[in-house]
Amino acid sequence: MIRARVSPWIDYGGNFTDYEAYQVIFKILLVVILPALNVIPAAAAPGDVDPDFRMPRFSKSGPAYLGLGSLAIAPQDKIYLGGSFLGVDGVDLPRLARLNGDGSLDRTFIPYEGFRTWAERFTVIRGGRLHVAFGGGIPLGRKKEEVLPVGTLIRLRWDGTREPIPGGDFRAPPAYASLLDPGENLYEKVTAENLFPTANVASLSKVQVQQDGRILVRSSAYGPQPEPTWNAILRFHPDGSEDEGFKPVTGQGSRGGFILCPDGAILYMHYKAGDKSGVLRRVGPDGRGDTRLAGPIRATSSIALQEDGKILLCAVVNGDGHVTQTDIALCRLNPDGSEDVTFPKRSLRRSLCGVALQADGKILLYGSKAIGTGRSEPVIYRLLNDPPQDELDILKGRISWLRGGAAPAVTQAIFELSTDGGANWRCLPQPMRKQEGWVLDGVELGEEGIVRAQGQTTAGNSYGLVSQEKRFSF
Template identity: 25%
Template sequence: MKRYIYLIALLAGLGACKKETVSTNGKNPYQETVLPAISINKDGINPVKGKVGDEVVIAGKGFEKNKDKLSILFNGVKAAVVSLTDTTIRVKVPAQAATGNVAATVGQQYFFGPFFRVLGTFEMDTTYPSLIGANGAIGDIIPVEDGKYLVVGDFTTFNGVDYDRNRVARINHNGTSDNSFGLRKNGTNTYVSKAAIVPGPEKKYLVAGAFNNYEGVAYVNSLALLNNNGTLAADKIILPSGKDLTVSKLKGGISGSVGNLHVQADGGILLTGSFRFYVQPNFQLTSSLGLDSVHLDSIQVNGMVRLTPDGGLDSTYNYDLVKHMGKEGPNGFINRSILLPDGKMLIAGNFTKYNGQTVNRIARLNADGSLDPTFVSGAGADQAIVNMARQADGKIVLVGGFNNFGGTLVPHIARINANGVVDPTFNAGKGSNGFFYDISFMPGGQIILSGIFSQFGDLQRNNIIVLNADGSIHPSFNTNGGITLSPDAVSGGIMKIVQQEGEKSMLLVGTFTRFDYRNANRIVRIVYP
């Protein structure tokens, strides 16, 4: 009897389980089909480009029945609706719109729409030869004589010229290659980061980076002096064996990477970067077998050094004559240095001390490299300063990983007065959702910031933003679609911006491959009113 009752209970339990887990109609009771509220036609926009305030018609379906919940967005900015039917909607291009895809939202549904180019006052010059450009990063550009420019970086060709442009080239004012510069022979074996003009009538150049030869000449240690035609400034020396050897005219350089290069009025050369030693080759040695031998004499200098015009070590600059080495200097990397008009130098990076004294990531140095105590930055930056730039009035704009400077909340960007104190008249709001790497100024005082970010404040922006002098977003210089980085870019797309003298235009160089969704291989010309 007990066994019978147990079997009945077991069968009842199995029946109950079956009833709970199997649907009688085979459908999932939790599945709900959600149909799209609207549709937008592919290429369904007319016209395909226009200015802020222009009217644009978008074609699709379902607009009228969803009009109370429908929003049209130009790169995230909501447009005012002028009129609509079920198949068309007429809107005005909103202020702060930028080139990119138009989108729509209906409640929580999001719809991608067609591409629309917003025409503005900060525009790419499509007649400039950006399409070919450089086949690798451009790290620096400087104006030189006759309206030309010297460009350096990690490229091997420029504008498709059929001979090598190994990381150093000179271009004409119109962007074409200057074929009188360094024909077939110029260049070095790795990245060149900076360039400068040498004072004097000979119009020579200095280039710096992380290389160890130039034109195949060895022991050219991260710094090379170039003749005006692009060839290495060199000498012939006689070795102990009686053979001759071509060597650089500069006596020495550094072992490591130069991040910043400054040439003083007297020809003195200031270098900062990621290096520890000044090196000078000694060619007058022989091996135990009586063969010619070379030795690199080295002196510790800790990330900063001043050289004499001939490349010798200047022992009057932050140097310990007793220990025969550079003084302690910064206890971290110098990311950026600025040579000031009075001969002093501003340095910034990830260091917290200079010659043993606390200086949180920024300091001003006297002309002899000693710390200037009149520069008072208080608590300084709470994280690394990546870059800085000096305005014409002496104020300094800083960018980096910091959130506070001198105890003031300033997310990733701040402006300080010449004495190091935060300038309260500058306010960039909540800033970007990424990081800035380059800062430049326009003649009107506007600030150009570039880096790796997709949003600034409440606006969607691709790696570039133009601000007013007070930190607010410029109302008309931000309609372009921004910059697209090359696949191998490791930092912000713009490395340097130079204004073209006497013109309302500028040249941008860096690691980008597109500007405003147009091909632009690491160089572009921008025009503005």
């Protein structure tokens, strides 16, 4: 008896290729050819393509339609997608859709009126509702009688209908999609000067709120004119005053970004002028202790962080920083930055370099695929991964959300309680991050009810939400 590893939708060079054709070939291989040769497929391993995930069919938006630019995971194993498509699986859904966990279209989500421009930032908030920020063009409903200003941020309910934001919709840079707590309210908004009145901060390209309420931002320019510091990561207190104990992180170039780690450390991409790829670095919670990770490995700006500290990134395999169509590879690093040799590298096309983690640790890759000269189409694939740890433990006076393994890293969490079967929820006091996960001590829960834990995750330019519920009776 022979055991062989087989993986669908990968060509002989390890590149992702045509989904539909290889799906047929893969089934024939498993059902007909391998049994005839007395070959048993070996067990699937991390890094293999998940055969249970189906890629949806996207309707094009023009003769040179592009791809997917935004993705965020949501409770109930859902996936929000934003891109240049006009429809999914035959349903009219301009530029915004939600998938089920297996890749099929979630037909219960019908986005408000449709849009004429890309959703550049998603933030999934409490209850799975969605904030969408637009960075260019004019979002315009299909009815055409309402024109939303450029940069408008709107809120959608779970079914896709529009929900009014307290104080009204507002115009803001795409970064402001992340200026949300997990509850109902927005922080200060509209302009950097209004948000941070004491600081010389220019336009913001990314914002993330820490569990303690302090705000990390990436600014294109910082400091006094006419010679400001360019492209810096800064931190501010909730009142907008600058955190003087945080050392600004500089040298990111025009494409830099960052990811906040559960322990407060910050991963970021360091670019030199003219580079299309950067070097992965890490600083401590105070902005100090700058350390280069991954040795000579250079990477694009797409990074995903697991709860066990391992880092998924799209790396430039030739190491010289010059990105070509076939140089990109998905790889996984250990927490110290060394390459995780247990995870196989997967060669990617340059335009397929968005990476995110689902709640069960499976890896989503998204972007576009070339289909001819000057033409491309949206694509999304899923890879298998190591098992996650995601357990909610409830004792009298204590709630523990135990997280680890390949589960997506949670940087901000809330606990909620329902005593009427889930009809209504109230927020409990803020949990604390500890080594094993999120813990709340000294809490009064009553005799029975349901506890819900929700946590914010980061994927590229958007923020997702993972959720775990458990009934209790003492």
